[in-house]
Amino acid sequence: MRQDRVAGWSAALAGLLTGAAGLGVALATSSLLGQRLSPLSAVSETVIELTPGKIAHLLVSVVGQNDKPLLRAGTLVGLLVLAAVAGRVGLRSNLSGQGVFLAMAVVAGACALGRPGADPASLLPVVTGLVTWLLVLPVLLDPLRGADRDGADEADRPDGAAGADAGRRTFLRRAVLVGLGAAAAGLVGGMFGRKRREVERDIASLDLPVTRGTVPAGADLGLEGLAPWRTPNRDFYLIDTTIGVPAIRKEDWSLRIHGMVDKEIRLSYDDLLARELTEAWVTLCCVSNEVGGSLVGNAHWSGVRIADLLREAGVQDGADAVLQTSEDGWTCGTPVQALTDGRDALLAIAMNGEPLPVEHGFPVRMVVPGLYGFVSATKWLVDLEVTRFSDVDAFWTERGWAEKCPIKTQSRIDVPRANHRVAAGSVTVAGVAWAQHLGIDKVEVQLDGKGWQEVELARVPSVDTWVQWHGTVDVGPGVHRLTVRATDRSGETQTSVRTDVVPDGASGWDSVEFTAE
Numbered sequence: 001m002r003q004d005r006v007a008g009w010s011a012a013l014a015g016l017l018t019g020a021a022g023l024g025v026a027l028a029t030s031s032l033l034g035q036r037l038s039p040l041s042a043v044s045e046t047v048i049e050l051t052p053g054k055i056a057h058l059l060v061s062v063v064g065q066n067d068k069p070l071l072r073a074g075t076l077v078g079l080l081v082l083a084a085v086a087g088r089v090g091l092r093s094n095l096s097g098q099g100v101f102l103a104m105a106v107v108a109g110a111c112a113l114g115r116p117g118a119d120p121a122s123l124l125p126v127v128t129g130l131v132t133w134l135l136v137l138p139v140l141l142d143p144l145r146g147a148d149r150d151g152a153d154e155a156d157r158p159d160g161a162a163g164a165d166a167g168r169r170t171f172l173r174r175a176v177l178v179g180l181g182a183a184a185a186g187l188v189g190g191m192f193g194r195k196r197r198e199v200e201r202d203i204a205s206l207d208l209p210v211t212r213g214t215v216p217a218g219a220d221l222g223l224e225g226l227a228p229w230r231t232p233n234r235d236f237y238l239i240d241t242t243i244g245v246p247a248i249r250k251e252d253w254s255l256r257i258h259g260m261v262d263k264e265i266r267l268s269y270d271d272l273l274a275r276e277l278t279e280a281w282v283t284l285c286c287v288s289n290e291v292g293g294s295l296v297g298n299a300h301w302s303g304v305r306i307a308d309l310l311r312e313a314g315v316q317d318g319a320d321a322v323l324q325t326s327e328d329g330w331t332c333g334t335p336v337q338a339l340t341d342g343r344d345a346l347l348a349i350a351m352n353g354e355p356l357p358v359e360h361g362f363p364v365r366m367v368v369p370g371l372y373g374f375v376s377a378t379k380w381l382v383d384l385e386v387t388r389f390s391d392v393d394a395f396w397t398e399r400g401w402a403e404k405c406p407i408k409t410q411s412r413i414d415v416p417r418a419n420h421r422v423a424a425g426s427v428t429v430a431g432v433a434w435a436q437h438l439g440i441d442k443v444e445v446q447l448d449g450k451g452w453q454e455v456e457l458a459r460v461p462s463v464d465t466w467v468q469w470h471g472t473v474d475v476g477p478g479v480h481r482l483t484v485r486a487t488d489r490s491g492e493t494q495t496s497v498r499t500d501v502v503p504d505g506a507s508g509w510d511s512v513e514f515t516a517e
């Protein structure tokens with residue numbers, strides 16, 4: 001009985017090690033081929049794609065920006081558990097264990113082939129991984145079954161206790177070897193991102209004719225605890241659906257503008273650089289930003305005006321949308337009107353004076369003042385199709401989010417921080433407010449639910465950025481609640497009604513509790 005249990009656990013371990021070895025080989029293969037996705041990442045990305053929008057949002061609201069590491073870890077654990085099951089099943093016959101591995105490989109292969117940009121080579125890592133699985137499993141399981149032992153004297157007594165011991169020793173020896181092999185392959189697989197490193201080198205050596213932009217005098221109050229007016233690239237929020245961030249060399253990049261146009265246009269990176277560059281301060285915001293949240297940032301962007309390109313292409317009558325596609329197959333639709341009405345809608349190549357960081361869309365992304373990122377700010381942009389909203393569906397629209405989505409006027413309290421302690425008396429309050437492409441008219445704060453008091457606004461260069469605000473409130477000792485609301489230049493004051501971020505962004509007032517002593 002005990003023997004059986006030991007054999008069962010050993011078989012599970014055999015399956016786990018086999019799983020790890022195949023995974024390592026698959027990772028190494030995709031790394032050596034310079035592919036964007038390993039089979040494991042392809043499975044993770046497929047999970048993202050298949051998850052209904054509501055559930056995705058719920059999960060993200062629970063785990064925040066840890067969603068992707070958690071998904072990766074979850075996929076890995078899932079694979080290893082299945083591998084252990086394959087080992088257990090395989091104890092009876094190698095073939096049944098191998099069958100489980102074969103099924104896993106079929107699923108991984110389907111995911112790999114289903115990803116945007118997949119080609120037959122995307123299957124190679126799955127194949128090398130599967131071959132490893134099929135070959136290694138018997139090597140580990142046979143000794144456990146007493147079918148394959150080294151050492152002639154023990155082989156003479158196949159069903160004696162000494163024989164079982166010898167089998168276990170053989171198993172352990174082989175298990176250690178397979179474990180080491182898996183680790184070695186995994187290390188090679190760690191080179192996954194070789195291409196990414198090449199792109200990073202390219203970026204470092206790029207010398208773009210762009211400026212960092214000077215923060216206008218009076219725009220940044222420099223108050224401690226208040227978000228800086230310019231968000232540094234390394235602090236800029238990151239939101240996207242990709243697991244394998246596209247690493248695109250600038251020589252390999254091109255953009256196709258097609259669809260309902262008089263003349264198709266194809267642009268290389270150098271073509272883009274040869275055109276007139278426009279620079280603008282624009283505040284981006286994610287539709288998933290909760291009231292008081294930090295999925296918002298302001299940068300100085302450099303790029304080419306999309307309106308000029310659309311004029312050259314000649315937008316045909318009846319077209320009302322521009323569908324964007326990224327290298328990794330993400331899509332979004334933007335009204336033609338927002339791209340041609342004179343605002344600084346850009347094909348951006350630089351952010352705060354530096355080439356776009358890979359995570360923020362290198363080599364080219366879109367930036368459109370006034371619209372949430374999911375309907376305008378495509379990173380790793382490779383395709384623009386002039387079309388009709390009625391003819392297409394974009395990634396998030398298919399998942400229950402709005403089709404057109406202007407950014408809602410919002411304000412946020414940065415100082416004091418929620419639940420912080422301050423000295424009673426005159427207390428500094430400060431934060432940011434934004435109503436991209438409308439502009440903020442005034443910001444008011446309210447203490448402990450009493451009257452509203454207007455606070456001072458910092459200066460801004462245009463209506464397309466957030467604005468810092470600050471003021472003072474007088475408080476006695478005790479717990480207090482501060483609330484903020486903004487009024488934009490259309491005369492609209494933020495509603496107090498809190499709505500969920502789905503389908504078109506959160507509304508409501510930000511509010512913090514703090515203690516004065």
Ligand SMILES: Nc1nc2c(c(=O)[nH]1)N[C@H]1C(S)=C(S)[C@@H](COP(=O)(O)O)O[C@H]1N2
Binds near residue numbers: 236241242374
């Ligand atoms: N290719 C691609 N572009 C994308 C996305 C994406 O998932 N894939 N997400 C969009 C969303 S929802 C937002 S809010 C912005 C965020 O841009 P950032 O990550 O540079 O801050 O990118 C947009 N562009």
Ligand SMILES: [Mo]
Binds near residue numbers: 239288372374
């Ligand atoms: Mo977003």
